[in-house]
Amino acid sequence: MLWNTLLLALRAIRRNLLRSFLTVLGIVIGVAAVITMVTLGNGATQSVSDQIASMGSNLLMLRPGQRFGPGSEGAPNFKLADVEAIRAQVSAAEAVAPMVSKSATAVYQAKNWSTVVTGTSNDYFQAGNWVIAQGRGFSEAEERAGKAVCVIGETVRDKLFGRQNPVGTEIRIKQFACEVIGLLKSRGQSGMGSDQDDTVVMPLRTVQRRLAGNLDVGMITVSVRSASAIDAVKDQVTRLLRERRNIADNEEDDFRVMDPRQIAETLTGTTRILTMLLGAVAAVSLLVGGIGIMNIMLVSVTERTREIGIRLAIGALEREVLLQFLIEAVVLSSLGGLIGIGLATGATIGIADLIDIPYIFDPAVNLLSFLFSAAIGVLFGYFPARRAARLDPIEALRHE
Numbered sequence: 001m002l003w004n005t006l007l008l009a010l011r012a013i014r015r016n017l018l019r020s021f022l023t024v025l026g027i028v029i030g031v032a033a034v035i036t037m038v039t040l041g042n043g044a045t046q047s048v049s050d051q052i053a054s055m056g057s058n059l060l061m062l063r064p065g066q067r068f069g070p071g072s073e074g075a076p077n078f079k080l081a082d083v084e085a086i087r088a089q090v091s092a093a094e095a096v097a098p099m100v101s102k103s104a105t106a107v108y109q110a111k112n113w114s115t116v117v118t119g120t121s122n123d124y125f126q127a128g129n130w131v132i133a134q135g136r137g138f139s140e141a142e143e144r145a146g147k148a149v150c151v152i153g154e155t156v157r158d159k160l161f162g163r164q165n166p167v168g169t170e171i172r173i174k175q176f177a178c179e180v181i182g183l184l185k186s187r188g189q190s191g192m193g194s195d196q197d198d199t200v201v202m203p204l205r206t207v208q209r210r211l212a213g214n215l216d217v218g219m220i221t222v223s224v225r226s227a228s229a230i231d232a233v234k235d236q237v238t239r240l241l242r243e244r245r246n247i248a249d250n251e252e253d254d255f256r257v258m259d260p261r262q263i264a265e266t267l268t269g270t271t272r273i274l275t276m277l278l279g280a281v282a283a284v285s286l287l288v289g290g291i292g293i294m295n296i297m298l299v300s301v302t303e304r305t306r307e308i309g310i311r312l313a314i315g316a317l318e319r320e321v322l323l324q325f326l327i328e329a330v331v332l333s334s335l336g337g338l339i340g341i342g343l344a345t346g347a348t349i350g351i352a353d354l355i356d357i358p359y360i361f362d363p364a365v366n367l368l369s370f371l372f373s374a375a376i377g378v379l380f381g382y383f384p385a386r387r388a389a390r391l392d393p394i395e396a397l398r399h400e
Helices: 002-015 017-054 080-089 123-127 140-145 154-161 204-212 227-244 260-303 305-313 318-354 363-389 393-398
Strands: 059-064 093-108 111-120 132-135 149-152 170-173 176-184 199-203 219-224 255-258
Touching: 002 017, 017 260, 017 318, 017 363, 059 227, 080 093, 080 219, 080 227, 093 123, 093 154, 093 204, 111 123, 111 154, 111 204, 123 219, 140 204, 149 154, 149 170, 154 176, 154 199, 170 199, 176 199, 199 204, 219 227, 227 255, 260 318, 260 363, 318 363
Parallel strands: 111 199, 149 176
Antiparallel strands: 059 219, 059 255, 093 111, 093 170, 093 219, 132 176, 149 199, 170 176
16 A cells, blocks of 8 residues: 555656656755755864864973963063973973064065064974975084074975975075075965965074074974873973962963863864854755645645545545655655755765865764655645545535
8 A cells, every 4th residue: 555655646746847846946955055064064173173183293382471372462481491491301291392483575586475484493393293395304503503594384385486396495584595405295274274384494593593683482382292191291381381480379370381182172162063053054944945845735735636535535545645645745855855965965075175174974964864854744744635635525526
């Protein structure tokens, strides 16, 4: 009986293909929108996590002031002695890199490019997981003497040299020439949206003397040997700096020790909330599609009143008529769900590639969207089906 009822439902759908297509269009759009939004949101979340992780493994970042970034006026900068103290007294610290950053214009022949010049040590490359694609890092003699040598990022190379190998050439930073000794492997955007490849890295003393004009250290990055030791190292560094900066027990820190895991948790939490919000908004179109199915099924019941009357008159049970129209609604909504899944898959792969985020197939979202579309067919198809099943056969046969 169920098979015959299914065949009747499919025959009725086939008789009005255009109307059936327009009926399922709302479901198609709703399912595709939900899956696309959720999948792209998951990809964006993964992308943010990967970019934060690319900043460095087991990394701590120290800055003066209580705000992370500009706006630490009144808080004294770090000194090179603070860096040496962390190296000597924090045994779990694998690499400790002082940093001074200044904006400057790099010039090569007739080309120039405004970039960020970072003064640091070789520990910077280790702490930040930087890979030198061509050339080398700084020698100890170059760091001690503050020689005018630099390692540049891929963006600077592209703007000044094109595809030319920059190693061994000289660029001008403000009033002094700097030999390019290395090229960093491209890393793309950071989790904050900044271009990590737009950088020129020099020995710390070079930047302090020639660009900053002082011996201050604006930031310290600490790479920890093991992820399990991060919290312990954070406490040790905090106590050490409080002691060195003469901060009393009842006073707040005038510096901040930032764990990139906190940044990752904040950003991924935000993207998850936005994904849920967009998914919920897209799900509204599924309800609109369900209302469309109910509307068309009501029209179908009216058009086929005489057919229903004949079936009831020759012995069809109410539940058989109910099942027939219910199956029609479920088939329409399920078909819309399958088409929506296929459309969403193609659209998501294309958009993810376009905006450079990973495509992450989520079977749970796809299955849930399909089941939800089928449930909508049951929910919105039941009322028209019940109306058809309760028709009086005599009145139905008189219907024109």
